[in-house]
Amino acid sequence: MPAELGEFGRIARFLAPLAAGAPGALGLTDDAALIALAPGERLVVTADAIVEGVHFLPGDAPDLVARKLLRCNLSDLAAMAAVPVSYVMTMALPVRCDDLWVERFAAGLAADQAEFGISLLGGDSVSTPGPITLSITAFGRVAAGGEVRRSGARPGDIVYVSGTIGDGALGLLAATGRLVGLDPAERDYLADRYRLPRPRVTLGPLLSGVASAMMDISDGLVGDLDHLAAASGVAAVIDATRLPLSTAAASVMAEDVERLETVLTGGDDYELLFTAAPDADIAGLAAGVGVPVTAIGRIEAGAGVQVLDRDGGPLPLTRRGFRHA
Numbered sequence: 304m305p306a307e308l309g310e311f312g313r314i315a316r317f318l319a320p321l322a323a324g325a326p327g328a329l330g331l332t333d334d335a336a337l338i339a340l341a342p343g344e345r346l347v348v349t350a351d352a353i354v355e356g357v358h359f360l361p362g363d364a365p366d367l368v369a370r371k372l373l374r375c376n377l378s379d380l381a382a383m384a385a386v387p388v389s390y391v392m393t394m395a396l397p398v399r400c401d402d403l404w405v406e407r408f409a410a411g412l413a414a415d416q417a418e419f420g421i422s423l424l425g426g427d428s429v430s431t432p433g434p435i436t437l438s439i440t441a442f443g444r445v446a447a448g449g450e451v452r453r454s455g456a457r458p459g460d461i462v463y464v465s466g467t468i469g470d471g472a473l474g475l476l477a478a479t480g481r482l483v484g485l486d487p488a489e490r491d492y493l494a495d496r497y498r499l500p501r502p503r504v505t506l507g508p509l510l511s512g513v514a515s516a517m518m519d520i521s522d523g524l525v526g527d528l529d530h531l532a533a534a535s536g537v538a539a540v541i542d543a544t545r546l547p548l549s550t551a552a553a554s555v556m557a558e559d560v561e562r563l564e565t566v567l568t569g570g571d572d573y574e575l576l577f578t579a580a581p582d583a584d585i586a587g588l589a590a591g592v593g594v595p596v597t598a599i600g601r602i603e604a605g606a607g608v609q610v611l612d613r614d615g616g617p618l619p620l621t622r623r624g625f626r627h628a
C-alpha cells in the first residue's frame with residue numbers, strides 16, 4: 304500500500320486543482336487570497352459548518368458530504384439575492400479519513416464548482432480526534448442595495464416558498480430507516496433530498512428588488528418564518544393545505560397525517576422563503592428559471608406565525624413542533 308500523502312501532499316494533489324484559474328486564488332501559493340469587486344458591488348459573506356453525526360450521517364459518501372457543505376452556503380448566498388463567487392474551507396479530519404476519502408471529497412467539490420460557477424480560494428486542513436468537522440465561508444456579490452434582507456416584509460405581502468417543503472426532514476427519516484412501508488423509489492428520493500440540497504442560486508438573484516424579505520429554510524419552515532416575521536416586525540399566516548409537497552412527501556402524509564409536523568418544522572429544506580407585494584410577478588420570474596414557487600400565505604400586522612389547517616383553524620404549533628395537550 305502506498306504511503307499517505309500527508310497534509311501538503313493532499314493540498315497539492317486534491318485541493319489546489321479546485322483553485323486553479325480562480326482569480327485571486329494565486330494558485331494557493333500565498334498566505335491569503337484576493338477578491339475583486341466591480342464598482343457598486345458589495346461582497347456578501349456567509350459561513351456554515353457541518354459535523355459528522357449531526358449534519359450528515361457517519362458513512363455518507365465523501366463526495367455527497369462535500370456537496371452538501373458547499374450547497375448549504377450557496378443557499379445562504381441565494382437567500383441574500385447574491386451571485387456565488389468563491390469560498391474558503393477548513394477541514395478537521397480524523398486519521399481514518401485517508402487520501403482516498405479526501406480525493407472523493409474533492410471530486411464532489413469539483414462537480415459542484417462546475418455546476419454553480421464558484422471556486423476555492425484557500426483554507427486550512429487540520430487533524431482531529433473528534434468527528435469529521437467541515438466549514439466553508441462563501442463569498443458572493445450583489446449590487447449595492449440589491450441584497451434582500453429578512454426585515455422588509457410588510458402587512459399585505461404574500462409569503463412564498465420555492466420547490467417542495469419537508470423532503471429534507473423526511474429524507475433524514477428515510478435515510479435512517481425510520482420511514483417503514485414507503486415505496487423504495489420514494490424512500491430513495493427523500494433520502495437523496497436530505498443528502499443533496501438544491502440551492503436556488505438562479506432564483507435568488509432574480510428576486511433582488513422584487514422580494515421584500517427573504518431567507519433560506521434550513522431549520523424548518525415555521526421556525527424560519529418566525530425569524531423572518533420577527534426581523535420584519537410583522538405576523539405571518541400560512542395555509543397547511545397550500546404547502547408544496549413532493550409526490551414522496553405526499554405519500555408519507557397520506558400514511559400518517561402526523562408527519563405534517565415534520566414537514567412544517569423539520570430542517571434541511573434549503574428552499575427560499577420570501578415575501579413580495581401582491582402585484583409582483585413572482586410566477587413569471589420563477590417560470591423564467593424553471594423553479595417552482597408557491598404562495599403559501601400572507602403577512603399581517605402583529606407578531607408570530609400561524610398555520611391554518613384545512614378548516615381554516617389554527618394548528619397548535621410551536622416553533623419546534625405541535626403543542627401537545
Ligand SMILES: [Mg+2]
Pocket residue numbers: 378379382518519520521
Ligand atoms: Mg440561512
